[in-house]
Structure formats: C-alpha cells, structure tokens
Amino acid sequence: MKKSLASHSVAPGSSTFVAMAPLTEPTSLLLAEDDQSVREALERALKFEGYAVHAVSDGAQALEALTSMEPEVIVLDVMMPSVDGLTACRRIREKGIRTPVLMLTARHDVADRVAGLDAGADDYLVKPFDLEELLARLRALVRRGTVVESDSEILEVEDMVLDLARREVRRNGELIELTKTEFELLALLMHNTGIVLTREVIYERIWGYDFETNSKSLDVYIGYLRRKTEFDDLPRLIHTVRGVGYTART
16 A cells, blocks of 8 residues: 555654665755654655755755755755745756756646746655655656766757767757756657657656656646757757657757
8 A cells, every 4th residue: 555645654743654675875865844744754754765864944944055065856845934945946046056856845736836847846746645656756866867878978960969978958059058857858859869759758768757647747848948949940859749749850
C-alpha cells in the first residue's frame, strides 16, 4: 500500500516513514517549508534516505542559505511568509543558479502549476503526495545531468547548435539562455533529430517518470523552447506530431 505523505509522513505528531534504500552518496538538499510539522517530517525522511538536508522556514532564509551553500537540489513550498516559493525561485534563477528546483503546492489548478514552471522551477508536486513519489522526483532531478548521452558533444539542427560540454545553445550565432530542463529537453530532441519522440518517452527520459496523462508540463516547456529559438521570425525546428509527440527537424 502506498503511504501518503499527508496521512503518514507529515501529519502533525506523526513520525512514521516508509523508507526506500538509502542513496549511495549523500546528496545536498535545501528545503524551505513554513509548516513546522511538515518541515521536520520531511527533514527526517530525507535524511533517512541519505540526503544532507538544510531546512529553513521561508523563502528569504532559503535565499540567504544559497549565499553560503551549493545544494544539488532545492525544494520550495509555494505558500510561505516573507518571501514565497515562486518569488524565491525567480530570484534564484535571476542570480544564475541552475540548481534543480522542485515546488510543493496545495493548488491543483493547471494555471497555478504553470506559474511554478514560469518562475523557473523544474518540477512540481501537489499536496497531499506520497513520500515515494517525492523521492522518485528528487532522484530524477538529481540525475538529470546524465540523461542525455551522445557520441558527439556538438548537436546541430539547421542553424541551431547545442554544445553539451559547454551547455550552450546558439541559433544563427546568437546565444540562447535556457533553464536546465529546457536545455535537456532540447538536447534530447536534437540527439534524436528527425525521430518522433512520444510524450511518454520524453517524460521518462527528462523527468524520470511518467506524469499523469493530462499533464501540461511538457507542452509548457515546448512552448518556452519555441519562443526562445524562433526569435526574429526564424523558422520552427521543434515540431508537434499530433497525437504522438514531438520532433526536431528542419
């Protein structure tokens, strides 16, 4: 039976966790959650799983923590006092910090989830959630750097060039600023130029698991990539194959 984080792991007064095998190497994680019972429960669970957790109670403290630490993954609750999660995420990206960010939100509307992605988050999780799902999403974010494998460090489609080693993308000679997720999604598509990748394959390769079937996350990121790569009316290189998925081609 799946254990809900709401009913088992972070319920006030609860100290019961369903643990998976500990990580081989400690992974540094910054957690910002204003609810003390939730924060402490998450901190205990994540430490048990092998994470080195630095926990704070609001976005302002999270931003302060980032001046003295470089976590491998960040977890931000959306609704927090002082500086909320969305604002904290925007400021993190404005500082040029590309660390993967997972947003926790009690809001179920697609518009609210999209707001998190617009702020620069790499993933989101709606409360209440299963501890196992949180752990799976964190593992996926941490291993993002090894998702794309290629014999060549340079990928090209028409006038767009992606340098895997430098993690740079240029089109028509112009440097394009991309978030970590945008870069990895584009690299996946360009590594498979001319091949139609299904939504399921993309979700598995980029996010490390299959989202709910009605998720709009992939569509949001495709939209971001198109806006950033089609400047000055340049022709589209990322195409939709209706009912199947997406492909990069001229």
